[in-house]
Amino acid sequence: MVEENRPAFAAERRDRILELVRANGTMSLRALATKVHASEVTVRRDVRALEAEGLVDRRRGGVALPGRMGHEQSYSGKSTQCAAEKAAIAAVGARLVRPGEAVSLGPGSTTEALAHELFQHTELTVVTNSLRAADVLATAPGVRVVMTGGTLHGPVRALVGAEAQDTLADLRVNRAFLSGNGVSAERGLSTPDPAVAAVDRALADCAEETVVLADHTKIGAETMVPTVAPEEIAHLITDNGADPEVLMTLEDTGALVHVAVALGERGH
Known part of the structure; x- marks a missing residue:
């Protein structure tokens, strides 16, 4: 029950979150939680950590790549x-x-x-x-x-x-x-x-x-x-x-x- 919060698992989960956001451009917290098999609370904490490193930007209910506000995907x-x-x-x-x-x-x-x-x-x-x-x-x-x-x-x-x-x-x-x-x-x-x-x-x-x-x-x-x-x-x-x-x-x-x-x- 507590394994997902251990440092090794957290690092792996955050790598996976970053991979998913890079592939999709933007994703909701709910969708990320489903993909990484964690709670939305855990994913929200992971997203805050990734944002602090400048790797993602938080949006209401979701997450995007930095600069996504002005970027248009092909x-x-x-x-x-x-x-x-x-x-x-x-x-x-x-x-x-x-x-x-x-x-x-x-x-x-x-x-x-x-x-x-x-x-x-x-x-x-x-x-x-x-x-x-x-x-x-x-x-x-x-x-x-x-x-x-x-x-x-x-x-x-x-x-x-x-x-x-x-x-x-x-x-x-x-x-x-x-x-x-x-x-x-x-x-x-x-x-x-x-x-x-x-x-x-x-x-x-x-x-x-x-x-x-x-x-x-x-x-x-x-x-x-x-x-x-x-x-x-x-x-x-x-x-x-x-x-x-x-x-x-x-x-x-x-x-x-x-x-x-x-x-x-x-x-x-």
């Missing part, structure tokens, strides 16, 4: 991270969409997963600045795709700039689906890039309600530029690796929280 890196969780989140998101509606999709690997889920929908209009989402839906027989104009922003495979924002200014859709790099009760949805943030805001502004798709690594994380205020998030869809305490703080802001279970974690 699209290919995002696509492979938490793939099962993103697929589960996308499936829940797709159930919010009704025939005959118009929705907007922001950039990101989770909204790309949602595009796959929307492929079989009928009488649906999708407005997007995401090249990946548009490509997924290009041959969907029941989906009409409207792309914004703009300048290509390579890291997220999306169109940004004044032209993209102008395209969205006169549109009205039922709901916007966005997936940034962090979501917290203090800052809402955020992203490291100001150009991406500006179009994300425009996508949200043209919608009756905003749905945030965020896997557990983004819950409690905060990045440089806020895009959607906490009180403007109507739905938050995440996975069961998210820190429940942080989810409660987000519920307190008015968001309806949906927790998806990844396929490999469902009961038989």
